[in-house]
Amino acid sequence: MSATSSLFSQHLPPLADRLRPRTMTDFIGQSHLIDDNKILAKLLEKHQLFSLLFWGPPGTGKTTLARIIAKSLKADIHELSAVSSGVKDLRKVINQGRANLDLGRSTILFIDEIHRFSKSQQDALLHAVEEGVITLIGATTENPSFEVISPLLSRCRVLTLKPLSDDNLNTVIDRAFSEDVVLSQGNISLSGNTKPMLVKASGGDARKLLNTLELASSLVGDDGVITPDILSEALQSKTQLYDKTGDYHYDTISAFIKSVRGSDPDAAVYWLAVMLEGGEKPEFIARRLIILASEDIGNADPQGLTMATSGFQAVHMIGMPEAAIILSQVTTYLASAPKSNASYLAVNQAISKVAKEGTPGVPLHLRNAPSELMESLDYGKDYSYPHNDPEHFVDENYFPDGKQETFYVPSTLGYEEFIRGRLKDLWPKRYSK
Secondary structure, three states: OOOOHHHOOOOOOOOHHHHOOOOOOOOOOOOOHHHHOOOOHHHHHOOOOEEEEEEOOOOOOOOHHHHHHHHOOOOOEEEEEEOOOHHHHHHHHHHHHHHHHHHHOOOEEEEOHHHHHHHHHHHHHHHHHOOOEEEEEEOOOOHHHHHHHHHHOOOOOOOOOOOOOOOHHHHHHHHHHHHOOHHHHHHEEEEOOOOHHHHHHHOHHHHHHHHHHHHHHOOOOOOOEEHHHHHHHHHHOOOOOOOOOOHHHHHHHHHHHHHHHHHHHEEEEHHHHHHOOOOOOOOHHHHHHHHHHHHHHHHHOOOOHHHHHHHHHHHHHHHHHHHHHHHHHHHHHHHHHOOOOOHHHHHHHHHHHHHHHEEEEEEEEEEOOOHHHHHHHEEEEEEEEHOOOOOOOOOOOHHHHHOOOOOOHHHHHHHHHHHHHHHHOOOOOOOOO
């Protein structure tokens, strides 16, 4: 038996767990939270404890951060998964928290996938959090504004975690080969162009990267070299179970959205079926369709947003299995609609300009004048009311400092073709092209 085979036969914990950082110094990524003078660094420096919600994609360090915080603050930590835990489990931790409080010891309750708790389960946390019996740290891949009840949300600070950068993932790989017993002692290595391939395939997810690397390591030959072919085999041979939280969840919703964006209703319905058969929450799919209706269709078919919003309301009222019919109708409509991302590009360009140049002063003629004092300061003076014109339009400047720019460029598809022609007539200097 080779050294590599011997090491793999030891039934060690998964590579991702073996390499999990134990201190903030070892933590990779999320510099906007852990660097000096950032919120988590200050929390640990001052030994302060308050309830947090970590919101971000998988493999970005939510669980690891919770454990590091608890260890650094010498708090008693209890970990629950919202998938398998109920109110009984919560009460047990809360009772332990009360006992710890009497002893002057802090208690952290870490709940993974907190968005999967029902309203009543979340309600059961409220008093304990408010009274300081427990400090809640919740982890979620879903927007807390939609998935966490308002009273609990108001008692927590939401911290957003970002996908790991390529540099972060390269550091993870280097650490794996230098610190892990299997990789460092098993004479395993990456061929020249395999490393960037692994980084790209991981999509900012350190756990996905390490799981793939571990599987690829078990497939190498006697030379111990992970080649692009071996890595491809590792990526393809992973069991594709739809667990609603892992890699396949994100890959499938990505395939679904890209199919709708690509105007292929058949492929879109196929991926919709994969998600529904896997038990995906229909509201999650419906919310993504609302975003797509504005981002990828926009004014090429303004009815798309109305359809998507109505679909979400109907799905919420009806529930499964009939909600599948509603989602299919919305999906096929949006996939078949003309596409335009002009509105999406317009707001991004405008935001970029404001971020770069700062917030301008509003011209006097565009300001509101609700009082005589404001009128005396010429607020609203010389403003031309468009509806006083027979065509309900006046050639007015609505930009600060007279600098007119073009952010919204309608396409020539669907209703945007009409919008494009109208804007060209109204603002010929900006829309003459």
